[in-house]
Amino acid sequence: MTKQKKPLQLPIEYESNDIISINYRHFSLWLREDLLTPLSGVVTEIEFEWSDSAKQDNFNSHLDSIAHYALEIMDSINGTLRAENCKIIYCEVNKFACSVSLVAPLPQVVYQGLQSMPCPERFALPQMTNHDVSATEFVADRRKKCNPKIA
Amino acid sequence: MDSEFYLTSNNNDKTLPLTEEQFKELKRARKRLSLVHAVSHKYHLVLSNYRIIEQQMAQLGELYASQYNVADIEKRKPQLNASINNYVLSARIFTSQLKRHIQSCLPTERERITELSEQMDRLYQRSFAYRFVDAMYDYVTYYGLSFHAFHCQSKIVLDEEGSPLRQFDFKAYIEREYIGGPADFRASVLEETPERIDVLQLLAEFNGCLGELHTNAMKMVRAVLSEADSMVREFMNVFIGQYGAQHANIFVVHKTRAFGDKVYERFPLSMYLDNRLLTGTSHDD
DSSP, X not given: OOOOSSOOOXXXXXXXXXXXXXXXXXXXXXXXXXXXXXXXXXXXXXEEEBOHHHHHHHXXXXXXXXXXXXXXXXXXXXXXXXXXXXXXXXXXXXXXXXXXXXXESSHHHHHHHHHTSOXXXXXXXXXXXXXXXXHHHHHHHHGGGGXXXXX | OOEEEEEEETTSOOEEEEOHHHHHHHHHHHHXXXXXXXXXXXXXXXXXXHXXXXXXXXXXXXXXXXXXXXXXXXXXXXXXXXXXXXXXXHHHHHHHHHHHHHHHHSTTOHHHHHHHHHHHHHHHHHOHHHHHHHHHHXXXXXXXXXXXXXXEEEEEEEOTTSOEEEEEEEEEEEEHHHHOOSTTSOHHHHHHOOSEEEHHHHHHHHHHHHHHHHHHHHHHHHHHHHHHHHHHHHHHHHHHHHHOGGGOOEEEEEEEGGGTSEEEEEEEOTHHHHHHHHHTOSSOO
């Protein structure tokens, strides 16, 4: 069983939701409304699927570390994408994948930044999708998953 | 049949003879006191199990907020399951024996039992929580499982100085799809069950229903309780008056020659005056 070195430190800019059930786990973080509303730009989602070995590790540890892994990948992305007006607005993780969504002035900023970031071992190569909605709309839509029934 | 009746202190050191009539009265009083206490103890079993669930939920909520000690989380999940199981079982212990206990206290007042039956029917009609916990008894005795999911949310609020502060909210749920059915659960209750049920909220409402039953039952037996209480107290006072307060732990004994001068029956008496102090059930919460 994976032992975390320190307690989960949720960044104060984000609210969180965690559903723990018998055969699913869904952890998500989203930017607080007061910080989210003023943002403009393009919403880009980066989806990292778990590597096969990470899937097995997660299974063995009852998915108890996935929230820590989500924060780690957010840190890596924040460390790489230092461009102004570029902000992580939403992150969700379950047994299939970890997905991080950002707002950036142009999607290219995210693409280029990601090129220079080494992909963590526990993930397969990420897929990127642009969403044609505002940051607020995107987060509101994804937060519907906070209902345990839908997740 | 030669019989001998007497009061005795705990170590059989001091004795006080009783007539057969007095013995019978004390026996009846003791029976009533023990039954009334049984109703109260069982009610507080349920409430105490609820408190334990609340405490365990708070601990698990903290563990999930930090997600630090996974081994501890895995250890406490089955403990919470056990507590909710215990709650459901204790609820059935209370409801299944309430009428029998009150009937034994008031053998000549059959209409009281009818009244209790009607009150239980009304609660069943009125409260989903009452119906659900009642139906849950079969589910937990069959599967040993009493909840299916946790939900841990955190949001940011601003404190008095405008600094952001994180607040956690932690809930346990029963999910209808995981119950399965209708064969696994009472069909009429399953049909009206929402997609998910907040366990603590459900049990809090159920506590309220049991509170009404308990209050009503206690009202019914108030007169016989006080009668039995003062009679036992009177005998105790005579005993203490004669031998002193250090011999206040009193038992009633029935000896008979037919059994080779053996003690035929012996039961405690003063504990029924004091055991509310012992279990802390003298005040309703």
